[in-house]
Amino acid sequence: MPPLASRAVFLSAHPEFVMATERYNPRAAEPRWQKAWDGAGLFTTSNESEAPKHYVLEMFPYPSGRIHMGHVRNYAMGDVVARYKRAKGFNVLHPMGWDAFGLPAENAARDNKVNPRDWTYKNIETMKAQLKTMGLSLDWSREIATCDPSYYKHQQKMFLDFWQAGLAERRSAKVNWDPVDHTVLANEQVIDGRGWRSGAVVEQRDLTQWFLKITAMAQELLDGLDTLDRWPEKVKVMQRNWIGRSEGLTIRWALEEATAPEGETELEIYTTRPDTLFGASFMAIAADHPLAKKAAEKNPELAAFIDELRHAGTSAAELETAEKRGFDTGVRVVHPFDESWTLPVYVANFVLMDYGTGAIFGCPSGDQRDLDFARKYDLPVVPVVMPKDGDAASFTVGTEAFTDDGVMINSRFLDGLDTDAAFEEVAKRLEARSVGERKVNFRLRDWLISRQRYWGCPIPAIHCEVCGTVPVPAKDLPVELPSDVSFDKPGNPLDHHPTWKHVSCPQCGGAARRDTDTMDTFVDSSWYFVRFTDPFNTEGPTTAGVADGPKGWMPVDQYIGGIEHAILHLLYSRFFSRAMTATGHLKETSEPFAGLFTQGMVVHETYRGPHGFVTPAEIRIEDREGKRTAVLLSDGTPVEIGSIEKMSKSKKNVVDPDDIIGSYGADTARFFMLSDSPPERDVLWTEAGVEGAHRFVQRVWRLLVEAAPALAAVEPRAGTGAVSRAAHKALKAVGEDIERLAFNKAVARIYELVNTLAAPLADAAAGNGKDLPALREAVEFLLSMVAPMTPHLAEECWATLGGEGLVAAKPWPVFEPALTVDDEITLPVQVNGKKRGDLTVARDADNATVEAAALALEAVQRALEGKAPRKVIVVPQRIVNVVA
C-alpha cells in the first residue's frame, strides 16, 4: 500500500486497486463464477469413473412457481456435502429434478384458463433460474420432470411389471367420495365429514381402484429399519408405528345354531390377548362385516343401525369423540373352552372392518374400549389379569381396565400363569383343535394409487367387456395425457375427454376404454432417485450396472429433506426399491437411502397490522430502550409483533430468496442458513442474522484483499507458530463437522480461524508479516473450508491471491496431525470438584509430575488449608482433581 498522501494519485493510475478496495460485490462476482464452473463442466458427473461414488440428494421440489427459504436451507446443506465430498476425491452424483404432477396445476388451469403443462413448465423455468443463482453444484444434465412422458413412460412400464408380479392389483375399496367435485378425497381432505373444497357431505363409496401391495412387504419394511443406522431414530420409530406389527391369534367361534342366520356357522375374530379369553363377555363386529349384513336381512332395526354407522363421519375429530355404540344382533356364539357358555354378538362402531378379521371378542376387564362398551350395555366385567402382587379375592375392575401384564385369575386352567404363559397355553390348545391359529397382523394398508385426476401419470390399463382389464402393450407406452382438456366440468377431465378413453382392446380388438385414473403423485417420487442414475436411457427406467451393484450409484449415500415425509414418501420409496428389485429393474437394492437427514424448518416472526398480517418487507423494526416495536414503512402505523411461525403465505411471514440473493448474494444466504442453529432444528430467520453472515463474507474478502499483495507470490508451507496450529486444527475440525452434517459447528470453527488470522493478515497487509508461507497456507486452508458453504467468495478470494484454477476443483487439504495438538496444555485443577486454578504442563508430562505441580499451586495449598490431600486424580490431558 502506498502512503496515504499519494493514494489518490496511485489509485487513479491503477484502477484495479480501486476495484479491490471496494466492498465485495456478489451481484457481479457470483454469476461470473457460476459461468466459470459451468464452462469447466465441474459438476457434470460421469458414470464411468474409477473414483469411489457418493450420491447426495435433496428431496426434489414441487414446481409451485418460486423457491422458498426452506429450499435454500435444504439445498445449501446438500451442496456443502456435495462440494466437500468432491474435494475429498469422490465421484459425486448431485442431481436435481421436479416433482411435477399434482393438483395445484389443475387448480391453476381451472382458475386461470392455462394448460397445466404450460403452467408447470413455466414454473420449472422460473425456479430453475432461481436455483441457478444459488450457485449449487448440481449436474443439470440429469434434470428430470416427472410430468414428462420420457419419465412416466418408464413408470407405466414398471406398473405393468408390478401388476404381472402380483404387486399391483385392482379391487373394490371403500373411499371418500365427494359428490359435488366427483372425485375421491384423501382422508385428510375430509373435514368434519365434508369435502374440504366443495363443502359437500362426503359419502363412503365402494369403488374399484388400483392398489400397490405394500402389505406384502410389511415384514421386510419393518426388518429393514434395523439396518438403517444413519437414519434418525425418530423417523424409524414413526415408520415402525405406522407398519404396526402385532402378534396374536385368530379364533373361530361356533355360532349357536338357534340364533345363527341361515348359512352362517362361525365367527372368526383376531386377538392379541388370547390369555384373556375367560374374561370375554361379548363379541363385536364391524358394520360392514358379512355376518352383520346377514343378520340385518331379517332385522330392520339392525339394518337401520348399520346404515347410520355407515353415514357417520370419518374425520379424526369425530372418531375421537364418538361414543361407543352397539346393537345386539341376536346371534350368539359358543365359547371355545365351554360349550355351555354363549355370548352375544354386537355390531359396534369401534370395530374396523379392514383390520384383522373385522371382529373381536370383548374382554371388558382387560381393554378400556371393551370396558366402556360393557358399562354402557350392562355386560359382565370379570377380571382375569391382576398385578403380580395383587390379591385374587379382592381385585376388581371399576372404570379403568387393567391392560398390563400380570397373573391370571378367574380363568380355570390358566389361573396362576403369567400373561405370556397363558397366551402360549391358549394358543397351544386352540391350535391343537384347529380352532385357533397364530397370526401376525399389520396396521399398514395397501397403497391406493388411483386418483380421478388429470395431471398425473395415466394408469396403463384398458377395460374390455370381453377380456376384462388388460395391460397396455409395452410397445404402446407411454400412454400420454391429452393436451386438449377442459376443466369446466367438475370431475376428471380425462373421463370427459371426447375421444381419449376410446380404444380397441389389445387382446380381442373390440371396442374398449382406457382406465381414466391417474397415479397418486407419491408414485412419481418413489423412484426418481433411481432415474437420476441414468436419465439418458430411453429404453428402460434403469440401466443395469449403473443403477446399483458394485459400480452402481444406489443407494443414495445422503438424502436430505423435511421431516414431513417421514412416513409416506420414505416408506413408499422403500417399498418401490424392493418392488423394482423383485421385477428386475434393480439388482440388489432394498434400502434406497443409506443416510437420511431431516432438516428443520425456516421460521420467522409474524406481524399483524390493523388489516391483518403484513409481510416483513412492509415493516420496520425499531429498538427503543431494549423494547422491539414494529411500524408500517408506508405510514408509520404501529404493527404488533406476533409469534414465530413456519414461513407461510397465509401468515405473510415469508422472505423471498430472490430478494435476499439480490441484495446480499447467494453466499450470504447460504452461510446464514448453515450458521447458528443445528440443521435438524428450526432456524429463525432474522434480518440481523443475515447481516451477520454478510459481515462475515465482507470481512473475509477485505482481510484477504488487503493482504493479497503480500501473499501473492508466497509458496504455502506449514510453520510451527499459532497461525499454522490454528489452521490445521480448524481444518481437522471442519472436516469432521461436515462429515457429521454439523454445519453450525463448522461455521463456528471457521469464525474462530478468521478471528485468529485477522491480526496476522493485517500485519501482512501493512508490510510487517511474519512467516508468510505459513500464513499463505492458512489462507488456502480457509478458502477450502469456506468453499463448500460460500463457493463464490472462495473463488473470488483465490483469484485475488493469484491462485490458479478453481477452488471448486481443488482437493481438500490434508492437515498435519502434529500441528493439531499442542506441546503445552493447560489443565484445570480442581479441589473437591471445584475449579481452583490452572496448570500449564508439557502435553506428555507423566502423572506424578502433574500431581506434584498441581499440589504446589498456591490456590490448591490455600484450599487444602495445610492438610494433606486424601487422593489426587489425574486424568491425562484432561483435568486434575485434588480430594481434600
Place this chain on the structure above:
RNA sequence: GCGGACGUGGCGAAACUGGUAGACGCAAGAGACUUAAAAUCUCUCGGGCCUUGCCCAUACGGGUUCGAUCCCCGUCGUCCGCACCA
C-alpha cells in the same frame, strides 16, 4: 390416552457422551477513528458478594461419583407423531 424428543445467558447455541459450563454468532453497552454518520477496530457482557478472591447457576427435587448439562429415580413444562388397529 399411546409413542417419541427436548428443557443451558437477553436470543440462536457449544461442551470431544462423565472432566474448566456458556466456544462461535446475534443483540446490548463503552471507547477509538470521523466535521458527522455508516463501515471498521478495541474492550465489557449468566447472577450475586466482603471483587488479588469467593458463592450461586445447565427446568425443579433427590441419587450414584473424586467430579454430573451428560448416568439413574421422581416432579413440572414445551414440542412432534399416532389416534378406537383388538
